[in-house]
Amino acid sequence: MKQTKNIILAFILLFSIGSFVGCSNSDDIPEQDDKTTECDLRGTIVGLDCVGQSLGIMDSKGHFYFIETDRTGDFSKYKEGDSICFSYVDCDDCIRTFNTQNIINTPALPIDLTCINDCGCTNNDCKGVTEVRQLQKDSLRDNLMNVIDIKQNGNSLTIKIAFSGCDDKIDPSLFVAQDLKVMSPTPWYNCEVKTNRIQLCQAYFTREICFDLTPLTRKYSDFNMNFHTQSGIKTIHIKR
Numbered sequence: 001m002k003q004t005k006n007i008i009l010a011f012i013l014l015f016s017i018g019s020f021v022g023c024s025n026s027d028d029i030p031e032q033d034d035k036t037t038e039c040d041l042r043g044t045i046v047g048l049d050c051v052g053q054s055l056g057i058m059d060s061k062g063h064f065y066f067i068e069t070d071r072t073g074d075f076s077k078y079k080e081g082d083s084i085c086f087s088y089v090d091c092d093d094c095i096r097t098f099n100t101q102n103i104i105n106t107p108a109l110p111i112d113l114t115c116i117n118d119c120g121c122t123n124n125d126c127k128g129v130t131e132v133r134q135l136q137k138d139s140l141r142d143n144l145m146n147v148i149d150i151k152q153n154g155n156s157l158t159i160k161i162a163f164s165g166c167d168d169k170i171d172p173s174l175f176v177a178q179d180l181k182v183m184s185p186t187p188w189y190n191c192e193v194k195t196n197r198i199q200l201c202q203a204y205f206t207r208e209i210c211f212d213l214t215p216l217t218r219k220y221s222d223f224n225m226n227f228h229t230q231s232g233i234k235t236i237h238i239k240r
Contacts, residue, residue, distance in 0.1 A: 039085035039115040044168060044205070045078045048108055055080060056108055064108035071114050078116070081204040083168050087115035118160075118208055126156045126210040129174045135190055135228070136175075145172055145193040146230040148206065152238055155214045159227075162206045165199030174211045176225070186237075187223040189216070213238065 043059040048066060055078075057065040067075055068091045078084060088111035149160040161172065172195040179188040193209070216223065222239040 039087050039117050039119070041086050041088075042119065043084055043086055045080050045082045045084060047080050057084070057086060066108040066110045067113050068110040069112040071112055072116050074116050075113055081206055083119065083205065083207045085115075085117055085119040086113060088113050126212040127174070128212050129176050129215060131215065132175055132177050134177045135192055143194050143196060143198060144228070144230055145195065147193060147227045147234050150225075150227065150234060150236045152213075152236065155212060155217050155240075157211045157213050157225075157236075157238070158208055159193060159211065160206060160208050161193055162204070163195075164202050164204055165197075166201035166203065167199075168205040168207050170195045170197050170207075172209055174209075176216070179226075187220050189223060189225045191225050191227045193227070193229075 041059055043057045043065075045055055046058045046064070048054045048056040048064070054066070055075075056067060059065070065088065070076070091110045091112050145161040145163055147159055148162050151158045157174075159174070163170070172193050175192045175194060176189045177191075179190050182188045217238070217240045220240075222237065225236050225238060227234045227236070
């Protein structure tokens with residue numbers, strides 16, 4: 001009798017464990033960011049004053065998004081005015097929308113953010129450089145871009161610029177002039193990123209622009225580039 005009772009208790013315990021494991025399916029596991037997700041939308045980080053100084057996204061069509069869930073864990077790395085690429089899925093549990101008090105009460109859609117990045121350049125995006133004998137010594141400096149960061153990727157150069165204006169739809173050019181006065185085995189170039197579009201608004205933007213350095217790398221295996229900006233000179237060494 002005692003042996004039979006032990007067998008029954010063991011069966012009940014085994015059934016309970018199996019039921020617990022069976023209930024712990026993938027639906028109970030929080031969704032994680034899929035780093036292979038493609039960021040297929042373009043936008044700008046904007047302030048949503050209606051939710052207490054929170055940041056959100058305005059896409060290229062003027063639609064606003066409130067980040068209900070950040071599956072990427074990267075949204076906090078960006079600041080207001082940054083140009084980004086992103087993707088999202090609808091927030092099924094969200095039944096609310098927010099009004100952006102500072103932009104004519106446009107509703108902001110709550111979303112789950114699945115992808116965000118700096119819209120890395122491809123070879124097709126890269127503009128050509130403009131070689132000149134010397135940089136223009138004009139007194140108008142408003143069209144000179146402020147360079148935040150410079151990165152080489154093969155024969156291309158990605159430059160992150162900051163500027164004030166009404167929007168980020170600018171088309172800057174990179175002007176380079178070889179400095180023949182520098183006595184060095186490594187050539188030096190003086191460089192400026194400029195735009196001929198003057199904007200009167202004071203909104204702050206950042207953007208990454210890609211330039212093709214092939215005409216320069218064909219001449220020299222390595223060289224230096226001095227970027228003249230509104231905040232001083234930034235230098236990068238280029239190596240083929």
